[in-house]
Amino acid sequence: MVNVVSVFTVALAAVAAVASGASMRSEAVPMPTGSWPASKGTVYLKEPYTVKKGQTFDGGMKTYARSNVKCGGQKESGWQTAVFMVEPGATLKNVIIGKDQMEGVHCEQSGCTIQNVWWEDVCEDALSIKGGSAGSVTKVIGGGARSADDKVIQHNGLGSVQIEGFYAQDFGKLYRSCGTCGGKSRKVSLKNVLAVNGKVSLVTVNKNWGDQATIENIKIKGKKVDVCAWSQGSTSGEPGKLGAGPSGSLCQYSTSTISYA
Numbered sequence: 001m002v003n004v005v006s007v008f009t010v011a012l013a014a015v016a017a018v019a020s021g022a023s024m025r026s027e028a029v030p031m032p033t034g035s036w037p038a039s040k041g042t043v044y045l046k047e048p049y050t051v052k053k054g055q056t057f058d059g060g061m062k063t064y065a066r067s068n069v070k071c072g073g074q075k076e077s078g079w080q081t082a083v084f085m086v087e088p089g090a091t092l093k094n095v096i097i098g099k100d101q102m103e104g105v106h107c108e109q110s111g112c113t114i115q116n117v118w119w120e121d122v123c124e125d126a127l128s129i130k131g132g133s134a135g136s137v138t139k140v141i142g143g144g145a146r147s148a149d150d151k152v153i154q155h156n157g158l159g160s161v162q163i164e165g166f167y168a169q170d171f172g173k174l175y176r177s178c179g180t181c182g183g184k185s186r187k188v189s190l191k192n193v194l195a196v197n198g199k200v201s202l203v204t205v206n207k208n209w210g211d212q213a214t215i216e217n218i219k220i221k222g223k224k225v226d227v228c229a230w231s232q233g234s235t236s237g238e239p240g241k242l243g244a245g246p247s248g249s250l251c252q253y254s255t256s257t258i259s260y261a
Helices: 007-013 015-020
Strands: 002-005 042-045 049-051 056-066 084-086 091-097 105-107 113-119 127-129 137-141 144-155 159-164 167-177 186-206 212-221 226-231 241-244 258-260
Touching: 049 056, 084 091, 105 113, 144 159, 159 167, 212 226
Parallel strands: 002 042, 042 056, 049 084, 056 091, 084 105, 091 113, 105 127, 113 137, 113 144, 127 144, 137 159, 144 167, 159 186, 167 186, 186 212, 186 226, 212 258
Antiparallel strands: 226 241
């Protein structure tokens, strides 16, 4: 069933989930199996739905997309073309993001939680993380994304991003620390990630801005992409690759925890 609804209607449907504030599991999220969840219906939104601070939006494994937005490839747009906006301290869970959108999900001030969210056809980015402070922690727990020409997770904000139990298929980069956002350090951790048919890297960070990546228990199928690559951050254009592989605090991982198939 396909519904075109207003943000207000979606908010009413989510009242129970918001009120309950369903807590996340504290135990480790296992390695994905490579299977994709079945949708329980489709909801088209006329504008981005905002999950407010302290609230949980449980989408019930329905597909959410925009009724008035189509993918424009790698053309930059902004939060106006997103499906969900998630505030700091808010949780978006059990959602499939449909192909009719450009920006997917925005975490505008960092510090949000994205749990069991699936992007069926990534457009410009799947998840954009902006703003926040050095102490902000954004969590991506479970879920997956496929068909990303470039980046899945774009980290423009501050703080750290924790990615665990995620499935990435047919993508350019799983995580990219912004290479043109100025000299602020960012951190990322990956654990129990299954990556299939990547093109460039799992992680790309900036050496000169003090970025730190910690990576553990990764399975890679298809092309042997870089596990962790680094660039020289710049404010005058997209930086190119400088190197890749384990490198001190910049790219922290043991090759023994990376498997290929």
